[in-house]
Amino acid sequence: MNFNFTEEQQEFRLVLRRFLEDKSPTTEVRRLMETDEGCDPEVWRQVCQDLGLTGVHIPEAYGGQGFGFVELGIVLEEMGRALLCAPYFASTVLAATTILNAGTEEQKVTYLPPIAAGDVIATLAFTEDNGRWDNEGVEMTATASGDGTSGDSYTLNGTKSFVLDGATASQIVVLARKPGSTGDVGLSLFMVAADADGLGRRKLKSMDPTRKLARLEFKNVSAALIGEEGGAAVPFARTIDQAAVCLANEMVGGADKLRETAVDYTLLRVQFGRAIGSFQAIKHKAADMLLEVESAKSAAYYAAEALDDDTEDWPAVASLAKACASDTYMQTAIVTTQMHGGIGFTWDNDTHLWFKRAKSSEAFLGDSHHHRELMMQRWQD
Amino acid sequence: MTEQTEGEIRSEVRAWLEANWDSNLGLVEWRLKLADSGWGVPTWPTEWYGKGLSDGMGRMIDEEFERAGAVTVARTGIRNLAAATILAHGSTMHKEKFLLRILTGEDSWCQLFSEPGSGSDLAGATTRADMKGNKWIVNGQKVWTTSAHHAQYGLLLARTDWDVAKHKGLSYFILDIEQDGVDVQPLRQMNGHASFNQVFFTDAVIEPEFLVSELGDGWKVATTTLMNERRGADGLRKYAKATEQPGRAYAEEAEEIAHQLEPYKWYPQRAGRVDLVIQRARETGKLDDPTVRQEIAKLLTLSKTTQWTAMRARAAQEQGGPPGPEGSLGKLSASNVARKAALVHTMLSGADAMLTGDDSPLEGVIAEILVSTPATSIAGGTDEIQKNIISERVLKLPKETRFDTDRPFREVPRNIVE
């Protein structure tokens, strides 16, 4: 196990940080979060084309950069830090990873290059109104139109909710099941064009306005199968665990940024004739925050490395990292608000932008209780 | 006059209400009657609209009003604090000019204490009042001012002397809000509401007779206001219940309450809405989940012990004992409840915690809890300040060495406010 980032990785991080500090200052975040698109087209073009970030973990054979989850983790950590408003998590993390895990060679060749190039923004629609993050919650049905042999077209019926960038993505990977099936059995993945007949998309009001969500209604929407019919359970579960690792990395980026702003503020703010950072009560909070954030970073980094090394314990570690990041990000947001006093509760102060990302990410892909339980089920002595 | 017994007073107020209460009176008309009779504010002195009765008797009389369904004097908002401060420190002119219109609800007030540069350190105020041509000229900025957008008057804490120690250079004024030199701007919070204001003073004018108490007494007077604020902290909610019964007085009161409380609709949410937890657990099918049950139980324990500690404090006070440590603990305890409640509501809501507005459960109430609870540990004195108070005043631990009280205020390091 490697506990150091290589020089190239550190250089990569530095380039990204400079780019994002320049392109995603909070003035931009505030501007974009009020728009329906939630993304600046020119910055997105640079993310995709100049930096090649949309293909970072996609193999070169499919138009990507061919790096691993450690590099993807670095990208997400920096984006989480800068609160970049873009459909990156939806397209590169969720959709591309699903296709990588589930797609046939031909489908990968077809679907991945445009995603890697950023020409197509895709997303993954899996959760439904019941808010479950696992296979079991899927109720949407996929009915084969022919006699059940391959090459059939399928018709989707049902509802998906909490779909990241679901109102703006042009391609939607959908998890659905054979009518009458339950649990892991009968699940398949499909590709649906966003302008398909019978697909209704409604933007949801999201707690975190920098991350757009949508509810999608499918009424006899025709869809193309991805991978094997009935064989989606395993690749989907793998995708969600991988996404949890990615999210954990994104979250620790945000937490670290909050921690820094909190400490900076305590040096500037004077009460009772001294900087509030000189009060032990504040120093101890700052020290606790550092411990928590660094611990969560260790977990997120370790999980990405374990995933790339395909160690046996990586799914357990993925859940450990997500649970740790959920608790830490939220706690850091609460303490950062507190350390700012009244100003921290105002709209004009930037703390709430991260606070809301922390709250939304805490629930996204399952909260810490959910992931601690998964971790225990997966733990090996 | 001999002391009346509780029973005698009760039958007296009951008889008076029976003879006089009429829901078809205009609100102001009825409240003028109340002020005249002394039953509106029985704990106030007899020469100023009251009957000089104890707090205990006051509560008993409240019960009689409730029983009769009679509308009370105006009690919401900062006007309460204004009245208490004026009664304690105001001149006869202040009392004549302001008290009655406070009781009738014709005037609204706001409290101009907190500043961008001084919150925890309230005595570090830098809004200045300078005597020029026999008038006080005020410059500076206040923040977190409740109700300033519809208030006629403000209770202003301002610095009048920069060459003495910080607490000694403050004075207390009554300021006419409706003048050119005062600019009231809404202050938006992270939960999207704008319940507070920023108030900017540019050569605002105060006539000399509206100084309260002596020059340099500002901190002492402000302490009276703050003590009353702490005592009546839940007054705003307690008295703000409109009834839907027919009658002109009821209708006018309901209108007054709606107007006053509109910006504070989210206030119950900031406390965490523990009352909704079981209902939500049932709705989300999580009431039988052992992990969830543990967290709910912890929350209910926190919430109940907070209530019971407050009740012990109140009971001790009613017996005339000195206020025990329980009193100072309530504020801190409320923060713990709010934080824990946000955690439990998140857990219960699952993916729905990612939503806001009317997409969020209970018409947005859940989202509002999640983004409002951080206020509890800041508003009205932060948790850290409460802990300093508890450790130094209650536990008598040695005081923190101070560097801001031993020199002229001019020399104390402070925030740079533009």
Ligand SMILES: Cc1cc2nc3c(=O)[nH]c(=O)nc-3n(C[C@H](O)[C@H](O)[C@H](O)COP(=O)(O)OP(=O)(O)OC[C@H]3O[C@@H](n4cnc5c(N)ncnc54)[C@H](O)[C@@H]3O)c2cc1C
């Ligand atoms: C929702 C809300 C409603 C409010 N309503 C009102 C109102 O109606 N009227 C009004 O006047 N004000 C109101 N306020 C303002 C509130 O009283 C102040 O925000 C609060 O007292 C903190 O002051 P501050 O914002 O200046 O923070 P600061 O005092 O700058 O505090 C920043 C941080 O430093 C810490 N700190 C400061 N001093 C010390 C110390 N000695 N030891 C350890 N830590 C310290 C604080 O705990 C905090 O964590 C409200 C605030 C909010 C959020």
